[in-house]
Amino acid sequence: MISLSAIHKTFNKGEPNEVVALRDVSLALKPSEYLVVIGPNGSGKSTLLNVLAGSVLPSSGEIKIGAQNVTALPEYNRSKWVARIFQDPLKGTAPELSILDNFRLAALRTSAKTLKVGTTNTFKDAVKTQISQLGMGLENKVNQQMGTLSGGQRQALTLLMCVMDEAKILLLDEPTAALDPRSAELVLQTADKLIREHQLTALLITHQLKDAFRFGNRLIFMREGEISKDLDAGEKGRLSEEELYKWFM
Numbered sequence: 001m002i003s004l005s006a007i008h009k010t011f012n013k014g015e016p017n018e019v020v021a022l023r024d025v026s027l028a029l030k031p032s033e034y035l036v037v038i039g040p041n042g043s044g045k046s047t048l049l050n051v052l053a054g055s056v057l058p059s060s061g062e063i064k065i066g067a068q069n070v071t072a073l074p075e076y077n078r079s080k081w082v083a084r085i086f087q088d089p090l091k092g093t094a095p096e097l098s099i100l101d102n103f104r105l106a107a108l109r110t111s112a113k114t115l116k117v118g119t120t121n122t123f124k125d126a127v128k129t130q131i132s133q134l135g136m137g138l139e140n141k142v143n144q145q146m147g148t149l150s151g152g153q154r155q156a157l158t159l160l161m162c163v164m165d166e167a168k169i170l171l172l173d174e175p176t177a178a179l180d181p182r183s184a185e186l187v188l189q190t191a192d193k194l195i196r197e198h199q200l201t202a203l204l205i206t207h208q209l210k211d212a213f214r215f216g217n218r219l220i221f222m223r224e225g226e227i228s229k230d231l232d233a234g235e236k237g238r239l240s241e242e243e244l245y246k247w248f249m
């Protein structure tokens with residue numbers, strides 16, 4: 001269980017450019033919950049995600065992952081619970097290193113128990129087996145530089161590196177914003193498959209309402225720093241496209 005209790009975030013407090021980004025937001029995420037977050041620009045979606053990741057610390061309120069209070073923990077101290085995919089495919093990986101070395105780095109960073117890190121063929125074979133799940137043929141290119149791959153291929157591999165570790169929550173901040181439609185579809189389908197198979201708790205921010213329909217088992221709508229609608233799987237399933245568009249009016 002991941003819980004945010006009464007989270008408030010004000011940027012530039014006391015300055016002329018003061019902004020209240022989150023107002024008293026409370027949210028509890030159950031294991032295997034795949035939460036989709038939508039809302040107009042500036043409604044606080046990224047701040048909510050950043051507060052969970054630890055890259056933004058709340059002005060007040062409490063964040064717990066399981067029994068652990070992580071409210072004041074910075075991002076680098078949360079990586080054993082939280083994995084993150086950014087909009088920019090270049091952010092998650094080292095372009096000058098091979099696919100295999102990127103997996104080594106990821107495993108070292110997270111001290112994954114599922115894959116023992118090393119220069120041995122055992123590690124290489126384990127990585128190849130993982131990569132073959134993607135169905136992109138990249139298992140035959142593990143010595144190729146990451147920078148030579150397409151944005152979609154890199155996002156898919158970054159997702160895979162995230163689920164190798166013991167992260168309990170996967171944060172996806174518009175992961176397809178920089179991709180062409182075909183690559184975007186591939187990345188979202190890969191994320192969906194991995195979230196189900198690894199029973200991850202996940203949070204996806206998207207501006208694509210069709211994706212908010214198709215993915216996730218819970219949907220929240222943010223407006224002016226608050227959660228103004230919160231639909232469980234059943235309610236989300238009954239939501240019409242027309243209703244969803246009306247929320248933005």
Ligand SMILES: Nc1ncnc2c1ncn2[C@@H]1O[C@H](COP(=O)(O)OP(=O)(O)OP(=O)(O)O)[C@@H](O)[C@H]1O
Pocket residue numbers: 011012019020021039040041042043044045046047048
């Ligand atoms: N680091 C920051 N410093 C100052 N203000 C910020 C900072 N980050 C966000 N804000 C402000 O907080 C408010 C919420 O921003 P946030 O990025 O969370 O919204 P969003 O819903 O993700 O928007 P978008 O859909 O445009 O990405 C905005 O008014 C934004 O300008």
